[in-house]
Every structure is written in structure tokens, then in C-alpha cells.
Amino acid sequence: MKVYISADIEGIWGVVSRKHIAGESGDYLRARKLMTQEVNLVCEELFRNGVREIVVNDSHGPMDNIIIEDLNPDVSLISGYPKDLSMMDGIDETFDCAMLIGYHPKAGTEQGIFDHTYSGRIVSKLTINGEEVGESGLNALVAGHFGVPVVLVAGDNKVTWDVKKEIGDIExxxxxxxxxxxCAKNLPYNKLKKSYQEAVAKAVNNIEKYPIKKHNSPLILQLEFFQSVMVDKANSLPQVRKLDSKTVEFHAKDPVELYKLFRALVTLASGVL
Known part of the structure; x- marks a missing residue:
């Protein structure tokens, strides 16, 4: 069995402060260690349950957060930036399932830890075929394009509620x-380990029961920005249609095309910050 893991940092156990997610302070280094530790915890349980191959994609910020020398030596790591498929780089049809670790809730989630969707200063709201999604739902759609189900999502309690709507009845x-x-109340570490033991075992031993996220074509994405000037930048692309002062829309033939164009719009909009 082959498993894909996309790992973010905001939803990692113990990560709560802005000092934890970027910068030069020792707090960021501590958070990187916690991220590596939690990914190792998941990988240990995967191997315990018969998984033969694991690929981890570092998916936060500069995407070089996981400390490779401390990572399980039997795990492959995709590290660095830029990457063609960003948070889902490396995913393809050879994987049996995918897991999203260290994830956070979508932009606008009340009291959600670091709530945002890809870029906290740019994206106010993202909908696909009328469904509002965060990073979990969007990334699950990309996995679904390759026929890969997302079987487990971990992060704060708000994102675990979100994914039941965005993906379905998964672990x-x-x-x-x-x-x-x-600010958050973190699980006792021993309870965290037990939770992963139970969730990973259920996930990899029941892969066939989990939904593969799909949408009917064409895919229609609507992106609401925080500033109207961002619409002006996005509207320079011929595929994009302006809906109002803060919202644009475009159609895509498949999730990969949608994902790449969405990321291009975010990059364009960042030029006005």
C-alpha cells in the first residue's frame, strides 16, 4: 500500500502562536520539530498497519519546514518551493489514499486556529460549483482527480468539522x-498518540468505504478577494470574469487546471500587497 501525506503546520499539535509559523525565532524551530514529530507519529502507525511506501509533501509557507534528518528514514519527503501542484505536489494515481495532517479551517471560521484559505491576506472566500471550501476540500478535489480518496484529516477541531461537509465521512x-x-487547548500527548493509532488503523484498513471527492464538469470557481484592487489584477487573465468589486469567476475542465489557475490568481493578487 502506498500513502500520500500533505502536511501543513498551523494545525499541528502545540502550534498556536504567530511566532510558531514563520520567522527567525526559536519558536518557529520548535514548531518545525513538532511538525516533524507529528508526521513521524502518523508514519509509524501507517507502517504498523502494513503500508509499504509513504510520500510526505511539506505544504506550509516556504515548504521546507520538516526537518529531514529527523524524519522517519523510510519516508520520502517533497521539500521546497515552487512546486507545480503546491500542497498536493507528487499526488498521482499510484497512491491508495491520501492524508492531510496539520490542517486548519477555511477563511472566516469563527475562532478557528489561523483560519485562512491559502493566503490569509488575499482570499476571503472560495467556492467550487457553489460549494464553499477551504484547503482541505480543494486539495481533496485534486486527489480525487487521480482517483485517490482522502481518508484522514488532522488539525484543530474546527477543521475536523469542516471536512465532514467538504469531503465526507472520513477519519x-x-x-x-x-x-x-x-489560542487552543491541546490534547495530552499520550491521548494524541492513541487518537492517531485508532484513526490511522481505521483509515488504511477500510479505504474502499471512503468517498473520492468529485465535481461535475465544467468546474466553476468563484474567488472573493479581500481588496478590490486584487480583482483588477486577476481580471487581466482572459479566462477570468469579474462578478463584482471583490469577486471573480472562471471555468476549468478538471481539478488540476482549476488548482493551477487559482494559485496563479493568488500570486497575481499578492503583487498589490
Whole structure:
């Protein structure tokens, strides 16, 4: 069995402060260690349940957060930026399932830890064929394009609620309960380990029961920005149609095309910050 893991940092156990997610401080290094530790915890359980191959894609910020020398030596790591499929780089039809670890809730989630969708200063709301999604739902759609089900999502309790709507009845691990955007009650570590033991075992031993996220073609994406000037930048692409002062729309033939164009729009909009 071959498993794909996309790992973000905001939803990692113990990560709550802005100092934890970027910068030069020792707090960011600690968070990177916690991220590596949690990914190792998942991989240990995967191997225990008969998985033969694991590929981990570092999916936060500069995408070089996981400390490779501390990573399980039997795991492959995709590290660095830019990457063609960003948070889902490396996914293809050879994987039996995918897991999203360290994830956070979508933009606008009340009291969600670091709530945002790809870029906290740019994306206000993202909908695909009328369904509002965050990073979990969008990335599950990309996995679904290759016939790969997302079987487990871990992060704060708000994102584990989100994925039940965005993906379906899959396994989740809530590593912390949110109190505010920068505050959470973290699980005791021993309970965290037990939660992963149970969730991973269920996920890899029942892959056929989990939904593969799909949408009917054409895919229609609507992207609401935080600033109207961002629409002006996005509207320079011929595929894009302006809906109002903060929202654009485009059609895509498949999730990969949609994903790449969405990321291009975010990059264009970032030029006005």
C-alpha cells in the first residue's frame, strides 16, 4: 500500500502562536520539530498497519519546514518551493489514499486556529460549483482527480468539522480545541498518540468505504478577494470574469487546471500587497 501525506503546520499539535509559523525565532524551530514529530507519529502507525511506501509533501509557507534528518528514514519527503501542484505536489494515481495532517479551517471560521484559505491576506472566500471550501476540500478535489480518496484529516477541531461537509465521512483527529485564533487547548500527548493509532488503523484498513471527492464538469470557481484592487489584477487573465468589486469567476475542465489557475490568481493578487 502506498500513502500520500500533505502536511501543513498551523494545525499541528502545540502550534498556536504567530511566532510558531514563520520567522527567525526559536519558536518557529520548535514548531518545525513538532511538525516533524507529528508526521513521524502518523508514519509509524501507517507502517504498523502494513503500508509499504509513504510520500510526505511539506505544504506550509516556504515548504521546507520538516526537518529531514529527523524524519522517519523510510519516508520520502517533497521539500521546497515552487512546486507545480503546491500542497498536493507528487499526488498521482499510484497512491491508495491520501492524508492531510496539520490542517486548519477555511477563511472566516469563527475562532478557528489561523483560519485562512491559502493566503490569509488575499482570499476571503472560495467556492467550487457553489460549494464553499477551504484547503482541505480543494486539495481533496485534486486527489480525487487521480482517483485517490482522502481518508484522514488532522488539525484543530474546527477543521475536523469542516471536512465532514467538504469531503465526507472520513477519519479525523482533532489535536487541539480552539479558544481563539491564537489560542487552543491541546490534547495530552499520550491521548494524541492513541487518537492517531485508532484513526490511522481505521483509515488504511477500510479505504474502499471512503468517498473520492468529485465535481461535475465544467468546474466553476468563484474567488472573493479581500481588496478590490486584487480583482483588477486577476481580471487581466482572459479566462477570468469579474462578478463584482471583490469577486471573480472562471471555468476549468478538471481539478488540476482549476488548482493551477487559482494559485496563479493568488500570486497575481499578492503583487498589490
Amino acid at each position: 479525523t483527529v482533532a489535536v487541539k480545541d480552539t479558544i481563539s485564533r491564537y
